[in-house]
Amino acid sequence: MGVDIKSYLNPPVLLVIFLLVISLMFIFPVLNMILLGAILAYLVRPVATKIQSKVKFSSVSIILAMIVVLIPLILLVAYVSYEISSVITSLIASNYYFDIDQFISQLPIDVNSVNSSINSSLNEIAKYVLNYTVSFLSKFLNITLDLFILVCSVFYFVRDGDRCIEFIRDFVPDDSKNFFDNTLESIQDVLRSIFYGHFLTSVIIGIFGAIGYSLLGYPYGIFLGVLTGILQLIPIFGPWPIYWALFFIDIYAGNYPRAIIVLLFGFFLSTIDMYIRPALSSHYAEIHPLILLIGFLSGPLVYGVVGFIVGPLILGITYTVLDSYRKEYLFGDE
Template identity: 70%
Template sequence: MGLNIKDYLNTPILFIIVLLVISLMFVFPVLNMVLLGAILAYGIRPIANKIQSKLKYSSISILLAIVIVLIPLILLVAYIIFELSTFVTWILANNPDANVNSAMYQISAYLPAGVDINSINSYLDSVINNVGSYILNYSVKFVSKFANITLDLFILVCSVFYFVRDGDKCLDFIRSFVPDDSKDFFDNTIKAIENVLKSIFYGHFLTSVIIGIFGCIGYSLLGYPFGIFLGVLTGILQLIPVFGPWPIYWALFFIDVASGNYVRAVIVLFFGFFLSTVDMYIRPALSSHYADIHPLILLIGFLAGPLVYGIVGFIIGPLVLGITYAVLDNYRNEYLLGDD
């Protein structure tokens, strides 16, 4: 018997499709905040449950859990801004006459003969001007979009709150539409998604925290000013594929070479190699316990995510691609390989 599409596209189904399309048009501008809220809710929910076991008030427990998670993030951003301002002030105080041209002429002593310093200076001046213009334009856009940013944050907090409180009800509601012969696939898919979330959190975010702590200790012991701040930057860069900790320790290496501190330059270079090597062991050891995701999938997610969703794309990008891979792999195991 042939498939008759009219048996499926009846009046109620058509009405539901129209409503879903219209609803998606309203939700799409804030979809990134809703998705991010669902992701954060997954990590905040265990904290809220522990608090609720003592307070017995779900709403208060969820709000306290959100505050507990947000306070370290706010403090981290404030610390980075404070240290950056302190670092710039320190550089200007110790080098009142410093500029790009004088710095380049000092570095020219270490460059091969025949290198055109003037062309390098012109290029650096152009880069600095472009970066300054970009920061200024971005600041103006940020101020002009302050109302939208406030709305996004409000939607994010509300999404986290309601996903933590009613996440089970949401899954049960979706599951009620799944045919009986596909409920096992749906349940296995949910488990696979949870494993992806755990894999990315433990394998990437926790790894960056560990590398950042190592960086704080190592840079401080080597006597670098702002050693803790350099360690924090190392941990943040560890989250970004391709980058990792190498920009920090290579920059310190060249600074020490330029200043004649060759012993510390060699030590910091070996320390940087140690951080990169530790990452190669810690990341697979933590993530492989939950889900085995190919690094290319996460790399594309990290790099393409910000192009689609802005800065939150660093989180949403790899998670969406990782979850898509988990769903496809579960379907392959359930319906394709399962029939062999």
């Protein structure tokens, strides 16, 4: 029997579709913040539940939980930015200081011509700085709006996430509610798998790296450990760029014993990943490494820095939804 599409496209359905399309056009510019807010809400909610057992008001417990979860992330970004600026400042101070007047006096050129070129260059630089400032202010307003939407999304998803799911579930036909519930459970498994199997693994290896590099006497040992943990998130990298770079630096400096030790330590970091990751994620969904790799690499191209988190999650969730559909409808009767 053929399906009569016209019987489904009645005026109320057409109105709903029209409003959904218009609404999507409005929220699309901030969709990445909403998705990230939903993901962070999944992490904040267990903390809020524990705090709520001791705090009377749910809103207060959610805000406290958001502070507990988000403040470490903000401090991490601030720490990385501070360390990078310190490294750049030290490099400039040690390698690029020279007497500009003496340098110009030794050149066989016309000083007046140089002054004219300098004035022209200064004007161009001033125009560039002005344009950059205006552009930065506009981006700053956008960033402020994104952060505001992110915070609001986390708060309301934690507080009203169950209502949102029930609201969507009411539109699901009765014969598909089982598929909907299984899909939700699969999505939760993906979130647990990626969090425990990848983010928590990166934290553990980053801590090991910070301790090891500090004990070996490297400057910025904690910073190197943070970079090791961040690189561990990207499947194609891992910790090897850090310890190989330190190995070649020590070889160039003639510190051969430490070069051998840091190389062995790096191999240790790469090896324990094969044991920590399966041990943490084996109880949840198994996500193929290629899916995560594509998510990590293509996510930032679509959503910027947020794409490092949203990309693999969306692809992982899409895979589990397809797998759930395959099991429910294609092989459900076998």
